[in-house]
Amino acid sequence: MSLVDSERRVLSGMRPTGPLHLGHYHGVLKSWTQLQHSYQCFFCIADLHALSVDQQVGARLGDAVLDVALDWLAAGVSPSSATLFVQSQVPEHAELHLLLSMACPLDWLQRLPSCPPNDALTYGRLGYPLLQAADILLYRAGLVPVGGDQLAHVAFARELAQRFNQHYGCEPDFEAKAEAAILKLGKKTGALYRRLRSAYQLEGDDEALNTARALLKEQQTITLGDRERLFGYLEGGARVLLPEPQALIGDTLRLPGLDGLPMSRSADNAIFLSDSPAVVEEKIQRIAVVADATGEAETCRVWQLRQAYAGAVNGEQIESGCRAAGGDCQTCKAALIETINAELAPLQARGAEYRDNPLLVQRILADGAERARSEARDTLVDVRQALGLNYR
Structure with missing residues (x-):
């Protein structure tokens, strides 16, 4: 294994x-x-x-x-x-x-x-x-x-x-197997493992625990079973059969739909990766503009969607331009259509080979x-x- x-x-x-x-x-x-x-x-x-x-x-x-x-x-x-x-x-x-x-x-x-x-x-x-x-x-x-x-x-x-x-x-002979696994690490590495284990168990040294884990990951001479035993032996008396997963949260963009709500297929407010340029244009053009023409960007769905594509630097420029336009969204819509179609073009070109x-x-x-x-x-x-x- x-x-x-x-x-x-x-x-x-x-x-x-x-x-x-x-x-x-x-x-x-x-x-x-x-x-x-x-x-x-x-x-x-x-x-x-x-x-x-x-x-x-x-x-x-x-x-x-x-x-x-x-x-x-x-x-x-x-x-x-x-x-x-x-x-x-x-x-x-x-x-x-x-x-x-x-x-x-x-x-x-x-x-x-x-x-x-x-x-x-x-x-x-x-x-x-x-x-x-x-x-x-x-x-x-x-x-x-x-x-x-x-x-x-x-x-x-x-x-x-x-x-x-x-x-x-908890294997019946877990401790004996763990001790045998330490010997397989070699004299120097095994001694270091024991010191780190003692530092964590007797003194609560979390840094020692992390160092011991990193040490075990570097070992290529022991089996997966022995490594799992030694991971478990660090903290107690159980073999780590199933590693504990952690959430990986990255910087993702939450894109609003055509109605300002989260984009969703069921809500009929989405632009699909397979939408043609003409379909993208039609969908953007039917987004309702600001009704009172006051230039209140926060209420404009076109601005909300375009801002999602804007970087932090030019987001304010987009907003000020939106306010200055007094609610006339055609220029903003044209820029948004161009941006989305430019983004989708390489995806659709790559996908054509597979669709065929x-x-x-x-x-x-x-x-x-x-x-x-x-x-x-x-x-x-x-x-x-x-x-x-x-x-x-």
Whole structure:
């Protein structure tokens, strides 16, 4: 089994709801295209999650999955730099979800903000955060790119990993195996590990803990199992079977829709990544201008959308120009149309190759699923063994 550096591994995903829009691009996809060059990234089309939210979505799932994959590729998410796959094509997601449910208290799910009212509650909907935790923990991902509305779910996954490790990471001969693993570090490194462990456990030295963790990450002569034992031995008496994920919050742009509300497909206020220049122009032109022509920029939807594209430096210039125009938005609309079409042009050019060759997209997803399954199987081997399910 290969060593996994959880802090260099990222897991993120989207439910397949159809073609993606500029809100998805600026809120998620642009950051993915950067992360894929610095981290080991797994990007999941979460079709099982789609079923838990909308029981009628099944008939549309095939087309929706393809739409999402096409837009990911058009945006620059690269199958040579990241692993792109469909959740249901990696059945280990469902298996880990089931196994984690044995350790998940019911009230942990009920207290989450996403818990629906009883009249809309199904087993799958209640377990949505648990399946999301399984998505993350299956790949031992240490980092999860999220917005503020998902922080509670990442915290839940972290607490679940802690609970699982405490319950099932305690091998009967854990201390003996950990001590044997220290010897494998070598005399000098092993002695340093012991000093750092003592400094943390006896003196509460957090810096010593962080130094010891960094030391273990550099070791290439010990197995993943031994390294997990030594991570656990630093803090207590349990092997770290499932690393605890942390939220990765970047600088993302929250793009308003054509009506000033958050851009959304269901609200019919979105500009899609596949919209032609003519469609973009038509959508921008039908945005209502300031009715009283007072030049109050804060109330103008055109200004709100254009400001989202402006840098901090020229944002004030846009606003002053808007006020000076006295509510005449045509010049501002023309500039916004030009900006959006210029942004979409390279995406659409890149996406054309894939749209004309859906078999290529299917092959990319199939290859990604196989790579994802290889990693997922390694995790399930350890989880099954910890649970005593290793007799087959």
